[in-house]
Amino acid sequence: MAEYTITLAKEKRSFRAADTETLLEALIRAQAAPDAPCGGRGTCGKCLVKIHSEKYDGVQKACQIHVDCDMEVDTSLKATGHSLLTEGIERDIPVMPMxxxxxxxxxxxxxxxxxxxxxxxxxxxxxxxxxxxxxxxxxxxxxxxxxxxxxxxxxxxxxxxxxxxxxxxxEPGKRLYLAAFDIGTTSVVGYLLDGTGGKELCVASRLNPQSQFGADVIARSDYVLKAGNGDEMSRVIRRALDEMLGELAEKGEISRTDIWQVAIVGNTCMNHLFLNISPDSLVHAPYNPASRESIVLKASEVQLSIHPEGQVLMLPNIAGFVGADTVGCLLASDFDHREKMSLMIDIGTNGEMVLGNKDRMITCSTAAGPAFEGAK
Structure with missing residues (x-):
């Protein structure tokens, strides 16, 4: 196996890559966060980079280039602009934190x-x-x-x-703080909350860095199964949440150690990938999750830096592709107290619907993202 030097022009750093890797795989390993919604299949054209080397010169798809020489790579062609929805209609609820x-x-x-x-x-x-x-x-x-x-x-x-x-x-009077995250397939939003009254203090958001492995839950699941483990996939999302915790603490003018609990929701696949649980059962009939129960962990177990005794609460999943984010929607809409037949719709990259009332609820999900992105 031969190794070559990849120099990142924009980042001004170099690293070694093996001739068994594609340039996309090497960039992911180097934490350059390339954009690859198709999961490296060569169909989306989003992983474009400008290469200068003895064999390549010009714009190329990183997923189609095998590392077979030293090269300088310009990653600045990646689109970086985005706007994320972080606000909505609220209702007053009694706050009873754990x-x-x-x-x-x-x-x-x-x-x-x-x-x-x-x-x-x-x-x-x-x-x-x-x-x-x-x-x-x-x-x-x-x-x-x-x-x-x-x-x-x-x-x-x-x-x-x-x-x-x-x-x-x-000491008496010391304030406690909580954080809450919604890990979406495309975006991640985090909130810093007062631990007593539940007041929202500040917000942070960013694109989900797992998109470099594929735009949808199926592509990411396939990537994990082909790799044999979900280490990379869980590492990038845990690091993103940890960075966002630092951002929230800075905005709220508090210490990270003042945050005692982090609650996390997401669809079932995002839940599994964050926890580094294999998505194998999700992509094979009958498409059931490996776990549906709520899970409480020490924050240090998932590399989140808050209070040393701080905890992470993973809300429960419902089904294979209906996760804890839908549980959050049901709680927010007071669905379990509704007498009239109602329909709740969560439109995201992975979309969910719940039809019913307090006596019975039926749910389903579908890939909603392509409907808005013009995919065929």
């Missing part, structure tokens, strides 16, 4: 008693919440800091809870 703060007053261990600091904190939580002490859990890192925190704060403070899990001990 992340809650509870004031606690921990009693000191008396002479002759042998309670651990963790047992004393659980007893304080039982008094404060009415839940049984044995129901509470915490990581070793949180338990390790109980004694120092309580000594410094006269054995009082606030416990940050996610259901019955203690995420941290905090």
């Amino acid at each position: 992340i809650q703060k509870t004031a606690v007053k921990m009693e000191r261990c008396k002479v002759g008693e042998s309670y651990s600091e963790w047992e004393l904190l659980k007893m304080a939580l039982e008094r404060a919440t009415g839940r049984k002490a044995e129901e509470f859990t915490a990581s070793p890192a949180v338990i390790s800091g109980i004694y120092a925190f309580m000594e410094e704060h006269d054995y009082g403070g606030e416990a940050v809870l996610c259901r019955n899990r203690v995420l941290a001990l905090a």
Whole structure:
């Protein structure tokens, strides 16, 4: 196997590529984010680059060029302008986030008693919440800091809870923040929210970087299955969300560590690709998802930098191509309380419909993107 040097003129950097790769594959590996809606089949003409080398000179499709010599590549032909919808009609709803703060007053261990600091904190939580002490859990890192925190704060403070899990001990009055993301097939939108009242504080958006592997869910699924794993696909979308978290924190003038939970929705394929779950079952009959349940993870497990004990909430999927984004639409439209027969339509690259009322709902999906893009 021979290797050659690819020099990116616009980015002013170079990298090595093997003669077993196409130029498109090399650019993806180099994180140059090429545009390839057709998944490298040579049909869309979007991966155009200008090449200067001993064998090639001029504009070429990156997916049709095999790396067989040193070359200088200009990627500036890629279209970069885009406008994303980030606002809509809202309705007031009661906000009940999974992340809650509870004031606690921990009693000191008396002479002759042998309670651990963790047992004393659980007893304080039982008094404060009415839940049984044995129901509470915490990581070793949180338990390790109980004694120092309580000594410094006269054995009082606030416990940050996610259901019955203690995420941290905090000084009274410390504000909590949440983030929410909608991973669309084409675009990604993120929101920073106040953790108490749910007020939207700022918004960030960008195109989904997975489009370099294909414009639609089928093309991306095929790419993952041919590659044998979804590492690249999950890496680019996780990095995009992490960068957007930094952008939201900067706009909101807070620290990343002030964000305690990130909620994520998307269609079923976007859900699987973010979590690096194989889409194999999605593209073979009967086209069922590998997982439909909601999932709670530590943010560090999916490379999102928020509070060290912060969590990621993946909302549940409904079916093979009807995902958590539709769940979000149903919640937003109060569908589960509707008496009259109603129709909810979510028009995106992957479009969904739900027909029904609070007693029964029927759903379906289709590729809506081509209808607006003029595809044949």
